Amino acid sequence: MIKIVRSFSLMASIRSNISSIKEEIAKSGNCEGVRLVAVSKLKPAADIEVAYEAGQRVFGENYINELVEKSHALSHLTEIKWHFIGNLQKKNCPKLTNCKNLSVVETVDSEKVARALNNGWKKNGDGSTLTIFIQVNTSREEQKKWMYA
Numbered sequence: 001m002i003k004i005v006r007s008f009s010l011m012a013s014i015r016s017n018i019s020s021i022k023e024e025i026a027k028s029g030n031c032e033g034v035r036l037v038a039v040s041k042l043k044p045a046a047d048i049e050v051a052y053e054a055g056q057r058v059f060g061e062n063y064i065n066e067l068v069e070k071s072h073a074l075s076h077l078t079e080i081k082w083h084f085i086g087n088l089q090k091k092n093c094p095k096l097t098n099c100k101n102l103s104v105v106e107t108v109d110s111e112k113v114a115r116a117l118n119n120g121w122k123k124n125g126d127g128s129t130l131t132i133f134i135q136v137n138t139s140r141e142e143q144k145k146w147m148y149a
Contacts, residue, residue: 014047015054022055037083041066045073052077058103062086064096071100090116097124106133 018038025031039060040048048059048070060083061067071082081103084096088105090112096102097120108114114132121130 010047011050014050018051018054018056037085039085040070045070048074049077052080057081058083060085060106064088064092067102068095068099071102075100088113088117093117094120094124097121097130101126102130104131104133107135108132109135 018036021036025034025036028034035058036056037058037060038048038051038056039062040051041060041062051059052074057079058081061070062085064084064086067082067084071080074080080101082099082101083104083106084099084102085106088096088107088109090110093113093116096105097117102125105117108117114134117130117132
């Protein structure tokens, strides 16, 4: 169970940071289609909730257990979207697909992982489409695990 504790100075800092980043994106002049993914790795649920209240809706996590726990603890935040951004092994796909409001998996590096995600999503998903980003090894470096182009 995640306990939500708030610090007023931290809340102000999170709100200010989100506002500053969004202002910089807007200043770039070409912000159509830009989506800010706030990486919440090792941050408490309270910080994520403050960021959500400040208008942030998309969060990235790279630890499966932390993502699943936070997604359930914060499931009352109805517009929250989670991206998984960490290394993903086939054996962990069923656990990942139990995540509430999972929207994107950014680290699919093999057909085995893609198939396991698809099967897990069919069984555990919420009926929506799960977006995946496939890592492609265009340089054909042998030490890279990614799929070949």
